[in-house]
Amino acid sequence: MAAKSFDFIVIGAGPGGYVSAIRAAQLGLSVAVVERENLGGICLNWGCIPTKALLRSSEVFHTMHRAEEFGLSVEGVGFDLGRVVKRSRGVAKQMESGVKHLLKKNKVTVFMGEASLPAKGRVLVKTDAGTEDLTGTHIIVATGARARELPGLEADGDLVWTYRHALNPPRMPKKLLVIGSGAIGIEFASFYNTMGADTTVVEVMDRVLPVEDAEISAFAKKRFEKQGMTLLQKAGVKKLDRAKGKVTAHIEIDGKVETRDFDTVISAVGIVGNTEGLGLEELGVKIDRTHVVTDEFCRTGVEGLYAIGDIAGAPWLAHKASHEGVMVAELAAGRHPHPVKPEQIAGCTYCHPQVASVGLTEEKAKAQGYEIKVGRFPFIGNGKAVAMGEADGLVKTIFDVKTGELLGAHMVGAEVTELIQGYVVARQLETTEEDLMQTVFPHPTLSEMMHESVLDAFGKVIHI
Structure with missing residues (x-):
């Protein structure tokens, strides 16, 4: 079968990939996108957007409990977790449909399947219907990242959850342990704590939200504790013993290990770049701790091959990925964009x-x-x-x-x-x-x- 040829091929349709594809199409390039799961990627379907929908529900729930302060009367305040989650999933679905419409409007060809790079300038896509052979002058790897899993703390979807399970939970936790207090961990801790879960957060660093200014972290910590959270800093979960409906966590604090029981654990201990199965290293791409090494313009060192977004390293933020995607599209079209400067990128955490x-x-x-x-x-x-x-x-x-x-x-x-x-x-x-x-x-x-x-x-x- 003859190869289909494009000027610009994007692997991954997350906030970096789909934005890059649209901008390249606007600049007159012929563009293809390869996506193995959902248009809009993790951010839109299982990250930024649905978590904000959940947090909005918890924010309204919290405000309802404060009605008297505002001179209002509310009786019988409660929630239906199924309906809260259904609304969140509906928001994600609406946004995914929006991305599909934008790609179609900009005449971007979409291939749903698994991509690999057998040679420079070539992409093979395994689809349900067979294999597509694509060639491209510019190929952009925007495959994102997934949750890091530590040995012994692996998710099972029942007692131990990743962010995906936490977004579509099988039940409302009563006693919750969150491992990690970065943005993902603290947002889920904030949501479930506000909805009534007895929540404990374990952080290996010396403060919660460890990438933030120390004064801001300390301020936030006091407010979280005032809301009823238990925060364990300079602490680590060494082991999880799983039984029916119960997890016993072995937590090391100040050199001593103690055990505490929970019914649910959310692991939020960082991310791993999705570099496997693409054939990147065989092409000569350098990978450092699961992330592709690039220059300031997201170039990998292999002619015509770029990496953007989470797979290209910190900061792991959707808006950074989108901006890099536009920058690479401009480069491919012969323009002269400014490089993305990480220190100019804002970080936002949507806890309360x-x-x-x-x-x-x-x-x-x-x-x-x-x-x-x-x-x-x-x-x-x-x-x-x-x-x-x-x-x-x-x-x-x-x-x-x-x-x-x-x-x-x-x-x-x-x-x-x-x-x-x-x-x-x-x-x-x-x-x-x-x-x-x-x-x-x-x-x-x-x-x-x-x-x-x-x-x-x-x-x-x-x-x-």
Whole structure:
């Protein structure tokens, strides 16, 4: 059978792959996408989107319990887990249909099947109907990642869950153990804790949300504990004993191992790149700890072969993958895009309270030799936050004394995942402290706290 030829072939239709394909098609290239499971990838079907739908349900449930504070009366507050999950799956399905429509609209050819790279410029696709032979000038590997499984802590879908099981649970946990307090772990801990599960989180590092600024992590920890979570830091799960309806976890804390019983465990201990079965190493692609090594333009070193998104390393974020996808499409079309800079990418965690950040933490700024000024502003000083009943939070900004550069911004509190983009734009435009102080922020909004935090760094704060 003759090979089908394309200018641009994308392996994986997640937030990196499908966006890359659409942009390449817009630029006039002939484009194919290969996907083995769901259009939209893990993010849209089993990650970012359905988790946000679940967390929205828990947020509304939490607010219903606070009705009296707002002068409202609500009786018989409860939930139906099946319907909560059904709504979440429906949101994911709607988004998947949207991706399918966009690919069709942009005349992208979709092959559903398993891809491999037998030679440079060639892709074989095993489909239900047989094997498709494709050739492409530019081939983009966007196969993403999956949950890391540690020996002895493997998921079984019954007692021990990965994120997939947690998104479509067989039951509501009563006593839950979450292993890992990164974004995935803490979001599930937040959801199930709010819905009534007695939740314990074990984190091997010295603080929860370990990639965040230490002050923000400490603030979030206090709020999680106030909500009833048990947080074990500098601790590790050594073993799980499984019995009918029960898991006994052997947890090492301060060098001593103790046992605690749970009915459900969620393992969220990181991710592994989906590099297997593609034939990458045979082509000369370098793989380091399950991730493809690339240059700043996502080039693998093999002519015409790129890797984007989670498979290409940290930060493991959908918006980073999408931006890389557009960059590679522009390169393939002969344009001259700027490389994606990881330090300009915001991280967002949708627990309660939300956490968001961009740039350097205070600790990292000092370690890199900067002389810094730090500003802080609490939510309690903001009229909109108080009116919303969300007066618990903090905005923190870090500046270089010499240049006035905004080195980093860190937030915890209501809607900070929306607010952070203001600081992302500021860093992209190389805004100084003077520019931010001279900017007029609308009132009453939560964004005023972003202004006040900058003012505080330079001794000009008004409302504290």
